[in-house]
Amino acid sequence: MPLNEPIAPARKILPIIYVIDTSGSMAYDRIESVNQAMYQTVDVMKDIAHREPNAEIKIGILTFASGAEWRTKDATGKPSLIYMEDFYWNDLEAGGLTDIGDALNELHDKMSRYSFFSDEVGYKMPVIIFLSDGEPTDDWEGALESIRDNNKWFRYSTKICMAVGEDANEDILARIAGRPDGRPNSEAVIKITDTDTLKKLIRVVSATASKIGSVSRTNNDVQESVLTEVKGKMSDELGVTIADQTSDYTDKPEMAVSATSFSDGSDQGWDDDWDD
Amino acid sequence: MKQFRPGKVIQTVKGTPLTIVKYLTEGGQGYIYDIEHEGKHRILKWYKPEKVNKPDKFYQNLNDNARRGSPSDSFLWPITATERTDGSFGYVMELRQDGYHEFTEFLTDCKRIHFNTFKANVEACIRIVSAFQILHHHGYCYQDMNDGNFFINPSSGDVLICDNDNVAPNNKEAFIIGTPRYMAPELVVPAILGPDEEGNERKTKPSTSTDYWSLSVVLFMILCMGHPLEGERWLVPLLTPQNERYLYGSGATFVYDPSDGSNRPNPKVHANVIAFWKPLPPYMKEAFHRAFSKDAIRNPGKRLREIDWLKVLVRFQAEIRRCHNCGGEVFMINAKDTPCDECGKLQRVERKLRFRDYAVTAFKGVRVYRCMLESCNAENALTRVGTIVANPSRPGLYFLNNTDMTLEGRTAKGTVKQIPPNSVVPIKPGITVSAYSGSFTIE
CATH class of the missing domain: 1.10.510.10 (Transferase(Phosphotransferase) domain 1)
Structure with missing residues (x-):
């Protein structure tokens, strides 16, 4: 038996997509905080990605201002997810409108088996980290209905929204962070008022979501788990508001496993037809 | 929660205080620190309070385990729990050696x-x-x-x-x-x-x-x-x-x-x-x-x-040998002549050890465990009976008695010889070695 150098066992891909508001109101210290935070976050996440046995992390960066634009591209310049180890942060600049609808349309277009999610090995539930500081300036509502009703990848994603400053529209972010059945989820909206806290929050949310999103889960509590852990880590910070998580699930190791949380995993969801 | 700063002293249940040297990493349940305890570098695992289910019982169990002591050297067992302080608690364990x-x-x-x-x-x-x-x-x-x-x-x-x-x-x-x-x-x-x-x-x-x-x-x-x-x-x-x-x-x-x-x-x-x-x-x-x-x-x-x-793993290990030509590993399954996967050289079986249920090829380094000879319980399965060894000054292979008992060797002609602890019997066809209530025969 030749002990050939083994190859790493196949891992599912965990897509982490940042959707970042680069409108005019983000200019100067807010966008600068995002840039600084992302430089540090990338190092932390590379380390996590390197050691994580359950998933390989791929990153997508989508920005929106007057229109939306993918910043992560493949070698041919086409929008793409990038393996964490190959990913580098490029500074963003702010200016323009707040076209949240365009951003949602872009997500809808690329979150597909025929676009970003074409790898045969398959995916963990994507994580979407959505950051905005203002009111939408386009038809965000139609775009949200469209992606929510027609895109399973989006519906099953773990969505964490950051509402930066007093002018951010938390209600809209709560709808974007909505649960798979469409109910708004205000608990998944984190409010931040100062930029130092924003920096730490981006790091903490990114690291926590990478870890929790990677591990294998047999109950449906990814979003709650991430938020509970983020809340714990940010508890000493001022200028951040994270709601208590009032889910049916708790993050504690539970012995009283109820029949509903661990229902008989039927064979639903095994169809290959992921794009409606 | 905030991380402990270097120099912070925490009291342990054992009564010997520990000093934080530096923060190392974070796991699902807690934080890991390099510490000094009882004059040695050791490890502290400090729990995230929200991650401990039933903390009172958990703490009690941790103390019970530390008091009972490690069941074997293979475990990095809790040496002592800390006192409950700063909203949580932790435990001390040995640092693992390099190379792991x-x-x-x-x-x-x-x-x-x-x-x-x-x-x-x-x-x-x-x-x-x-x-x-x-x-x-x-x-x-x-x-x-x-x-x-x-x-x-x-x-x-x-x-x-x-x-x-x-x-x-x-x-x-x-x-x-x-x-x-x-x-x-x-x-x-x-x-x-x-x-x-x-x-x-x-x-x-x-x-x-x-x-x-x-x-x-x-x-x-x-x-x-x-x-x-x-x-x-x-x-x-x-x-x-x-x-x-x-x-x-x-x-x-x-x-x-x-x-x-x-x-x-x-x-x-x-x-x-x-x-x-x-x-x-x-x-x-x-x-x-x-x-x-x-x-x-x-x-x-x-x-x-x-x-x-254990029964199948010790058998498997006994069947893995080095190719005498290229040094690659060859699985000599069921003691049959087998070509090396790497160089193609046929590895011939010259002598075998015939156990109750199967035979393995006799080559230098093969270990004989009690569970190969007879039915035994798991506690005794890995009791080493002997090893096949070579002696540079004498040709051939030998079975070395690794037990502290005198084993019995019987030749094909019926001559019985004693094999005291740490002594050998040559790997020659027809010899049967008896140990415990089982035996094996050299073929």
């Missing part, structure tokens, strides 16, 4: 960290089984076996087991249900066991029999570098918790289930498993077939126990 790597690294960084030989790979399996046998024999249940719990030396196969804080007396207290992918199917979906006598869904919790499941998963992963339940069915585009409940619970199907081929490894994605499974000896395959059979999935009592694994 977390099994997770073997899976994620295998270009750098991999077993140097297959023999070391099998040795690691034997040591893990043996450590759990000792743990179970002491009445404990481990509860949370996963790839982060083992530190393995890739050259020697030696194993250190950490995260012993969830260890608790079997069937008494459970603090954690385990790590997905390693958890027994009934912990993922209790309904697979069917209703209890009164028609209600069973309450399942970690126990020795769920440990047996996790142990089989770990052994498969060490030998085949892939997961036993992750085949075609794992290749769904999006792995949701519902899929995982099916994959690891209600629909759990071994990738090589002989009666159900619906979850075979995919050649493009699961190349490791296909490559490593193929050359395994038939008795190893059969052991995995039994360990992951539909029957063993649904009937925890039918899972393979430590003795079952």
Whole structure:
């Protein structure tokens, strides 16, 4: 038996997509905080990605201002997810409108088996980290209905929204962070008022979501788990508001496993037809 | 919570204070610090309070475990718990020696960290089984076996087991249900066991029999570098918790289930498993077939126990030899002439040791354990009876008595000779060596 150098066992891909508001109101210290935070976050996440046995992390960066634009591209310049180890942060600049609808349309277009999610090995539930500081300036509502009703990848994603400053529209972010059945989820909206806290929050949310999103889960509590852990880590910070998580699930190791949380995993969801 | 600063002193239950040297890393349940304690560098695991279920009982159990002491040197066992302070508590353990790597690294960084030989790979399996046998024999249940719990030396196969804080007396207290992918199917979906006598869904919790499941998963992963339940069915585009409940619970199907081929490894994605499974000896395959059979999935009592694994693993290890031409490893299955996979040179079987149930090729380094000779319980399975050795000044191979008893050797002609401890008998056809209530014959 030749002990050939083994190859790493196949891992599912965990897509982490940042959707970042680069409108005019983000200019100067807010966008600068995002840039600084992302430089540090990338190092932390590379380390996590390197050691994580359950998933390989791929990153997508989508920005929106007057229109939306993918910043992560493949070698041919086409929008793409990038393996964490190959990913580098490029500074963003702010200016323009707040076209949240365009951003949602872009997500809808690329979150597909025929676009970003074409790898045969398959995916963990994507994580979407959505950051905005203002009111939408386009038809965000139609775009949200469209992606929510027609895109399973989006519906099953773990969505964490950051509402930066007093002018951010938390209600809209709560709808974007909505649960798979469409109910708004205000608990998944984190409010931040100062930029130092924003920096730490981006790091903490990114690291926590990478870890929790990677591990294998047999109950449906990814979003709650991430938020509970983020809340714990940010508890000493001022200028951040994270709601208590009032889910049916708790993050504690539970012995009283109820029949509903661990229902008989039927064979639903095994169809290959992921794009409606 | 804020991290402890270097220099902070925390009192331990043992009465000897510890001093924080530096923060090292963060795990799921807590933070890890380099500390100074009793004049030595040691490790402190400090719990995140929100991650400890039933903290009073957990703390009590931690103290009980520390007081009882480690069941064997293979465990990085809690030395002492800290006093409860700063909103939580922790425990002190020894620093692991250099040269050991977390099994997770073997899976994620295998270009750098991999077993140097297959023999070391099998040795690691034997040591893990043996450590759990000792743990179970002491009445404990481990509860949370996963790839982060083992530190393995890739050259020697030696194993250190950490995260012993969830260890608790079997069937008494459970603090954690385990790590997905390693958890027994009934912990993922209790309904697979069917209703209890009164028609209600069973309450399942970690126990020795769920440990047996996790142990089989770990052994498969060490030998085949892939997961036993992750085949075609794992290749769904999006792995949701519902899929995982099916994959690891209600629909759990071994990738090589002989009666159900619906979850075979995919050649493009699961190349490791296909490559490593193929050359395994038939008795190893059969052991995995039994360990992951539909029957063993649904009937925890039918899972393979430590003795079952030890019997096949020591046999497997005895069949791995070095090619005398290129030095590559050759599996001499069933003591048959076998060509080396690497250089093609035929390895001839000159002498065999015939045990009760099978024969192995006699070559330098083969170890004879008690469970090869006779039926014995798991505690005695790894009692070393002897080793095949060579002497540079005399030609040929010899069997060295490793026991502290005088063994009996009988030649083909019926002459009986005593083999005192630490002395040898030549590997010559017809000689039968008796030890305990079994024997083997040289052919």
